[in-house]
Amino acid sequence: MAQLIATAFVSQDGVMEAPGGEDGYRNAGWTFKDIDFVEEAYELKAMEQQQAGSLMLGRRSYQAFAPVWPSMEAEFPRYNAMPKYVVSTTLDPADLVTDWGRIDILRGVDDVAAAKDQASEPIIIHGSGELVRSLTDAGLVDRFHLLVFPVLLGAGKHYFSAADKAAQRLDLVDSAVYANGVQKLVYDVVR
Template identity: 30%
Template sequence: MRKLIADLFVSLDGFASGADEKAYFGYDGPDLSSWIQREISQPQVILMGRNTYVILAGYSATATDSASVRMRELPKLVFSNSLDEPLTWSNTKVIAGNLEQQIRLLKQQTGDPIRIFGSLQLVKGLMQLGLVDRLRLLVFPLILGDAGLEPIYAGFQRTALHLAETQTLDSRLILLEYEPENDITRD
């Protein structure tokens, strides 16, 4: 059975972005760059929602940096009931219909892990359905306050998580890896 891993970049106060914020909230560094390269180099199928597809395809489809080149090579799935194939970004297919049914079928197939980068509404829906196996939060040392946009946890239901792993990047970013409590066997 395939694992579904959701990666979210988040400010300390829970926002995915902020007004006039730079990429990575302005906290790019060698450890973060290495982590991104290592993660993108792994075998995987990328799953995203329509909005994330539009943003990433607009940039990564023609960019020449190594992460964008790798993204073009990887198989990508867009969950959308409004997009039609063919899509302009190479190796990208649309899946539509009932979210729970489609993702359960996808997870039951053999193959590489499924990864989600961003796609807040998709992650929220999959968390509520109990389909996320690992939630990875890369926490940036920044409080956005009133400038915060895209609150990560807005609309989530109560969800108990088990801390599975932590890592510090560039002596300032904290990667928190969680598994839903209902997937953890306790003694």
């Protein structure tokens, strides 16, 4: 069974919306506004690409990444080559791009569990807040890779679920703090 790893940029107060500048959010681009670029803060992203066996995205993240990532061969060579899963109840196979390798549509939590059972290498989920919240609530996420930025955003889409549920313990397995205030936090989910 593959390890399911959720990775994201989050604000100190847990917001994950529009870190790169996507339209429609008042604080779009918050990962680079008034925060110095420190290369080593992003080494986690390179490691993820090397360790992952497949990439999983929710529909909205897929629709944001699919027009851009296939042309970014220098930045994402392994992601572009590896199999991908898109979790969506609305996408039709005809809606998928044809220049990004194998892409399978999964229709829900049960399909994700089956894909996880069949895979042998880690599956990494980028962004995809709604999907991560759903899979976390279903007990399918095994690890979180977070880059926490020193900013409070208040309103916006939060990375973690607000569902009323039993506490879920996390085990910190790696961490670092960088000169720009960004924190790397890697947690395993304790079962």
